[in-house]
Amino acid sequence: xxxxxxxxxxxxxxxxxxxxxxxxxxxxxxxxxxxxxxxxxxxxxxxxxxxxxxxxxxxxxxxxxxxxxxxxxxxxxxxxxxxxxxxxxxxxxxxxxxxxxxxxxxxxxxxxxxxxxxxxxxxxxxxxxxxxxxxxxxxxxxxxxxxxxxxxxxxxxxxxxxxxxxxxxxxxxxxxxxxxxxxxxxxxxxxxxxxxxxxxxxxxxxxxxxxxxxxxxxxxxxxxxxxxxxxxxxxxxxxxxxxxxxxxxxxxxxxxxxxxxxxxxxxxxxxxxxxxxxxxxxxxxxxxxxxxxxxxxxxxxxxxxxxxxxxxxxxxxxxxxxxxxxxxxxxxxxxxxxxxxxxxxxxxxxxxxxxxxxxxxxxxxxxxxxxxxxxxxxxxxxxxxxxxxxxxxxxxxxx
Ligand SMILES: [Fe+2]
Numbered sequence: 130x131x132x133x134x135x136x137x138x139x140x141x142x143x144x145x146x147x148x149x150x151x152x153x154x155x156x157x158x159x160x161x162x163x164x165x166x167x168x169x170x171x172x173x174x175x176x177x178x179x180x181x182x183x184x185x186x187x188x189x190x191x192x193x194x195x196x197x198x199x200x201x202x203x204x205x206x207x208x209x210x211x212x213x214x215x216x217x218x219x220x221x222x223x224x225x226x227x228x229x230x231x232x233x234x235x236x237x238x239x240x241x242x243x244x245x246x247x248x249x250x251x252x253x254x255x256x257x258x259x260x261x262x263x264x265x266x267x268x269x270x271x272x273x274x275x276x277x278x279x280x281x282x283x284x285x286x287x288x289x290x291x292x293x294x295x296x297x298x299x300x301x302x303x304x305x306x307x308x309x310x311x312x313x314x315x316x317x318x319x320x321x322x323x324x325x326x327x328x329x330x331x332x333x334x335x336x337x338x339x340x341x342x343x344x345x346x347x348x349x350x351x352x353x354x355x356x357x358x359x360x361x362x363x364x365x366x367x368x369x370x371x372x373x374x375x376x377x378x379x380x381x382x383x384x385x386x387x388x389x390x391x392x393x394x395x396x397x398x399x400x401x402x403x404x405x406x407x408x409x410x411x412x413x414x415x416x417x418x419x420x421x422x423x424x425x426x427x428x429x430x431x432x433x434x435x436x437x438x439x440x441x442x443x444x445x446x447x448x449x450x451x452x453x454x455x456x457x458x459x460x461x462x463x464x465x466x467x468x469x470x471x472x473x474x475x476x477x478x479x480x481x482x483x484x485x486x487x488x489x490x491x492x493x494x495x496x497x498x499x500x501x502x503x504x505x506x507x508x509x510x511x512x513x514x515x516x517x518x519x520x521x522x523x524x525x526x527x528x
Contacts, residue, residue: 130218132225138275141298141338143226144324148218148283148331153209158285160209161194161239161351167202168194183244190247190345193354196237196368203368211237211368213353215376219281219331223357226333228275232357233383235278235464242350249315250342254297255280257508258515260457261465262430263495264503265518267337268299269423276335277417278464280356282324283331286349290342291324291332292317297339301516302505306339310504317343339505360387362463387463390416394466395475397432398439402484406528416466426524431466433491440485442473490527494519 130145137143149157169186176184186192196203196211203211214220214234223232258264270277276298282291294306302310306318317323323343324332331353334340361383369377393415400408413420413428420428438458441447447455461469476484496512503515 130222132222134226134228137226137333137335138271140295142293142295142324142332142334144326145218145222145331145333146327147329148222148281149213149216149285149329150218151329153213153216154285154329156209157213157353158351160207160213161285161353163207164194164196164199164202164210164239165241165351167207168192168199187244190243190250191342192241192243194239194241196239197363197365200363200365201367203371205371208368208371210239211372212376213283214355215379219283220357220379223279223281223333226276226279227357227359229359231379231382233359233361233379233386234355235358235361236355238354240282240350240352240354242347243345244347246347247345249344251314252310252318252339252341253314253505253507254337254339255507256337257506259508259511259513260434262427262434263514263518264301264337264506264516266423266427266430268301269518269521270420270427271299271335273423274417274420278336278356278358279333280336281331281333281354282326283353284326284328285351285353286328287326288328288350288352289323289325290344290350290352291326292321292341292343293324293332293334294318294321294339298335298337302339302503307504314504317341358464360390360463362387362461364461390463390466391468391472394432394435394468394472397428398436398476398484401432401436401528402480402487404487409528422521422525426518426521428466429491429524429528430495430518433488433495435466435468436481436484436488437492438467439473439476440481442470443476443478443481491524494523494527 172184172186173182181187214237224230309318326332366380366384369380393412397409397412400412413425417424417428441450441458459470461467495514497514500510500512501515502510506515
């Protein structure tokens with residue numbers, strides 16, 4: 130197939146016919162169904178006192194399997210669920226679109242239909258700027274150096290749930306979009322398109338594109354969901370034994386890269402702490418080769434959050450922080466250079482204090498004096514900027 134990367138960069142999405150070839154579709158469906166049954170068992174066992182017997186399966190608008198938490202359950206019957214990600218139309222194409230020799234599967238999930246009608250969800254971008262960086266920073270980074278991460282939906286049955294707004298990954302919302310989302314976030318936006326995917330087709334898109342889950346009905350839905358960057362985020366690789374040699378080798382390569390990224394993140398933080406500009410920029414180059422100043426500024430905002438979370442994790446009163454904040458600190462999110470609790474252990478309490486003091490200048494640059502809100506994000510009001518990114522020079526001067 131011909132790949133129009135320029136068009137992908139401009140539109141922010143691309144429909145890929147037969148991402149999973151027709152002759153493999155049935156095998157991939159069966160493999161995922163094995164995992165669905167296993168996950169349904171887990172949800173039933175973990176249900177709350179007031180939940181129905183099926184737990185999440187019965188209550189969620191979009192019951193979602195996360196293969197990261199199911200790694201030890203994969204066997205030869207479900208191995209195709211993972212092998213599918215290595216298909217050339219998915220893995221090879223992702224490498225081309227990211228402009229790297231060997232893109233890595235970062236996340237693997239499956240979105241399922243609910244048992245009862247839940248109707249449309251809300252238009253949104255897959256981000257909450259107070260916990261990562263302002264939208265403007267993402268846009269500048271993509272325009273300068275291309276996407277760091279691309280996300281896929283690959284339905285195993287015909288699926289027209291997803292809508293996107295072409296081009297919205299490299300611009301902020303228009304006034305019309307803001308007004309529409311404020312008045313009713315569950316109706317089509319002007320200029321949006323429905324993806325209308327046939328079984329086995331895929332849509333690959335650049336976050337933070339504006340998108341919409343238009344209708345969550347009980348019509349059978351099994352949509353592979355996840356994405357690629359240059360590393361994977363799998364701590365548990367116990368599924369490897371059941372995979373082909375090629376796939377095993379790929380996951381091992383990607384895992385090694387993730388470990389290297391942790392090293393580079395630590396080097397960047399230590400260099401920043403020591404006021405070692407050269408060391409800091411060298412570490413950033415190793416984390417994301419070839420990025421310019423806009424990319425360095427975005428990474429610096431991500432690292433300010435990393436330092437804040439490491440500092441939080443070291444506090445005796447950590448458990449008194451808002452639950453959401455605890456969750457963000459505990460949970461790795463490598464795409465924004467967050468590596469969770471185990472990574473924080475690399476720093477002493479005194480180092481964490483010094484690190485956070487050093488990063489406060491950057492942190493204050495992405496704040497306003499008043500709590501604010503912008504339509505189309507995943508979260509509530511915050512003093513952190515949703516849209517406006519500080520000047521690149523101001524951020525880099527803080528290094
Ligand atoms: Fe989303």
